[in-house]
């Protein structure tokens with residue numbers, strides 16, 4: 131089921147952008163990521179940065195309908211997703227005519243290659 135709910139629409143499911151939470155310390159961040167992970171929301175923004183938590187299972191969030199959903203959308207208009215990062219870089223490539231770089235960081239097994 132495709133979710134096109136705007137950011138922060140369901141507080142019980144955690145907050146989709148860490149810059150919006152009040153207790154922005156390590157405990158608050160981890161709690162928010164945990165709540166979202168339990169709801170299979172593996173992606174969370176920290177502003178324009180995307181945090182991905184490895185689900186260690188196949189989630190149906192990479193199908194063609196998701197590609198179509200994120201196509202042409204601005205970062206933050208939809209639920210956090212790796213497609214939104216790609217779309218943002220591609221959009222800037224076109225509008226600014228400038229090279230773009232996406233930095234992917236994480237420990238071994240975190241999901242860097244999958245995200246790429």
Ligand SMILES: Nc1ncnc2c1ncn2[C@@H]1O[C@H](COP(=O)(O)OP(=O)(O)O)[C@@H](O)[C@H]1O
Nearest residue numbers: 184185186187188237238239240241242243244
């Ligand atoms: N978004 C994801 N959805 C499903 N499985 C994932 C996802 N990200 C990572 N995984 C699983 O975790 C494994 C390790 O991820 P990988 O991208 O190879 O890590 P890294 O490159 O950071 O070492 C993958 O082989 C895959 O089984």
Ligand SMILES: [Mg+2]
Nearest residue numbers: 239242243244
């Ligand atoms: Mg890798």
